[in-house]
Amino acid sequence: MTDKQTRRVLDIKNLKVDFETNTGTVNAVRGVDIHVNAGETVAIVGESGSGKSQTMMAAMGLLASNGRTEGEVVYENGNILGLSIRRLNQIRGKKITMIFQEPMTSLDPLYTIGRQLAEPMVEHGGLTWKQAQAKALDLLKLVNIPEPERKIKAFPYEMSGGQRQRVMIAMALANDPDVLIADEPTTALDVTTQAQILDLLAELQKRLGMAVIFITHDLGIVRKIADRVYVMKTGEVVEQGETRRIFTQPEHAYTRMLLDAEPTGHKPPVPDTAPVLLEAQKVKVEFELENGFLQPKHILRAVDNISFALRKGQTLGIVGESGSGKSTLGRAVLNLLPASGRVVFQGQQISGKDRGAMRALRKDMQLIFQDPFGSLSPRMTVGQIISEGLLVHEPSLTAKDRDARACQALEEVSLDPSMRNRYPHEFSGGQRQRIAIARTMVLKPELVVLDEPTSALDRTIQKQVVELLRDLQKTYGLTYLFISHDLAVVRALSDTVMVMKKGQVVEAGPVEAIFEAPQDAYTKELIGAAMLTQRQMMESA
Structure with missing residues (x-):
């Protein structure tokens, strides 16, 4: 043996x-x-x-x-x-090292990526800070972080979810461990990057014998x-x-x-006579990035001249690699970050409105975050978290009414209402994501931007959540902007699909046209990678 x-x-x-x-x-x-x-x-x-x-x-x-x-x-x-x-x-x-499921909770927001990568190598590997910084740069290149010389100076909030996950993988591999525990390490990654990371882990495992x-x-x-x-x-x-x-x-x-278990089915189409709820015209988002002492600042255009219209009851699926600008676009149309262009919601222009002017609209425009643990207060019970928005947007409700609404919201996402007295850390990643969905749905909004809402969920729960989102959409006439790298879920939920790469739309159209007859080479690559995984599953069965 x-x-x-x-x-x-x-x-x-x-x-x-x-x-x-x-x-x-x-x-x-x-x-x-x-x-x-x-x-x-x-x-x-x-x-x-x-x-x-x-x-x-x-x-x-x-x-x-x-x-x-x-x-x-x-x-x-x-x-x-x-x-x-x-x-x-x-x-x-x-x-023994561990890659955690939710990288934003594991990375210190006050330190640069380079500092956080170097620290364990200094602490456990005996390297000097200069040696550790050099190896940190090599590790960023190894896990395919774009512009590694720039990103080593960046802070976690300046990176996409997928890029943060790759930083965590680099950190775990820094000291050549005997055992690597990877807790959903590819959850936040698109299918093409996921394949690259899996190949990378296999290569490193073979080389290191871990x-x-x-x-x-x-x-x-x-x-x-x-x-x-x-x-x-x-x-x-x-x-x-x-x-x-x-x-x-x-x-x-x-x-x-x-x-x-696999999300299946198709969403019934929305009639062309349905009113337009949200319209975006030539939206651009730019970030000024530091480029070193006495160096000119670098301008990153994260969203580049994007336009679309979303009818009431419709779902627009947005897909693309990590760092393609999907999440940034979602926040821009909600007026959560500065952007140029024009965004119209329910007939009124919201682009450029200040925080006070937007407050009255927030109940009708909700966002479900990619990282549920980072968005759930550890000091509040689940019941308090879910009912918090009701305190702001429906202040006339009694404490008993808010509790009843919280219980109903938990039932809608297939969680036992008795769990409302527990705290977020007592739940699994998938359960926390359902809590985040319940917190949003308790307000019965008009528009929901869902940023990777099923990424932390196993397939059986994904299937249930897809059905849940469909039922809620049908019951309450909800409109979704659905951001995901999971093409099976996007196909099951969306009317139309928009494919993004490096801040631009490379292809858009009805869901079946995009999946059955993609025109752009990048779209073909994404769908091809997803179909390969499905074929492997079918062959194994």
Whole structure:
């Protein structure tokens, strides 16, 4: 037998994770056994709330203060579960590293990307700051960050979600770890960049001989990269085995359900007689970027002369790579950042209006963020978070009425209303995204800009959320601007599609025309990458 088959580098034995909450004890992980061998890739899959992330957070000693663990986490013949912070820090960041699901919560907004990349190399790798800065630049190039010489001086808020995720991957690889734990590392990435990152991880794994534990809801990725798979449900491993066997001969009904889950169907078209709710004309967004001492400033045109019209009840899907300007465009039409051009909402021009003038319109124009954890206050309960907007926009409601509306909103997104007394850190990434959707929908807006609202969700929940968004749209006549890199979800939800690249629209039209007969080479590349993953899934079935 090979070394890869026999030498375990991380061995989790009978791990249990409980959280003490206001409503009692939550058993998040219930006696899980997981191991990974040297040079091996193990995938942990399951729905939101199945315990995937909490298992590995516990192994790393990163649970919230109300969490407690039992069991063993064996690394180098010693149990690291329960070690002091000082002892753990000698292992974390060097021997065992983790890429987190939500990069914005892991990156310090006050420090440049270069400083944050260099720090672990100085702390754990023994490099000087000058050496660490040089290696940080190499790492940015390695993970395909555009303009790395400029981005190394940037702050996290100046980068797209996908670019921030690539910075986290670079940081995790900085000290050549033995074990890399990747918690949904490609969630924020478009299909082409996702493929590049997966190839990069495979190349680095081969070169460094590191083990990878890959936590994901994307079964297409699992089939491509994993040697073995653990399937988790409600805190337990219900099935495990070699990847090919799991995909071709799944034994558990839950595994079969995961393999069959995929957003499907098409949105009924909106009649041409429907009134235009939102119109954008020649919208441009530019950012002034520092270019070093005594150097001229660099102008980045993030959105370049974009126009479109959106009828009431319609969904416009916007797709493109990370950094293409999708999210910036969404914020520009909501007048959340300075832009030139003209934006008209419900017949009145809103471009150029100040914050006070916009306040009355905010109830009808809502945004669901890409990063739910960063947008949910950790000091407020879920019930308080969801009902907060009602305090501003419907002040006449009583506390009892607000609570009732919060309960209804939670039910609409398939969450138990009794969860409203918990805090955001007690939920999985997918559950937090549904909470963010509930917070928006409780106001019953006219227009919702959805910025990657399903990116953190597994396929089964994505399918439910697609149906939920359709039902809410039909019931309340909602209009969506749907920003996503997930082409299957865009196709299932949209009337029309706009493809963006480097701030410009390269192709736009009805959803079926774009998917069935794309004209632009870039559109063909995006759809081709997505179709390849689908074909791999079908072949494995």
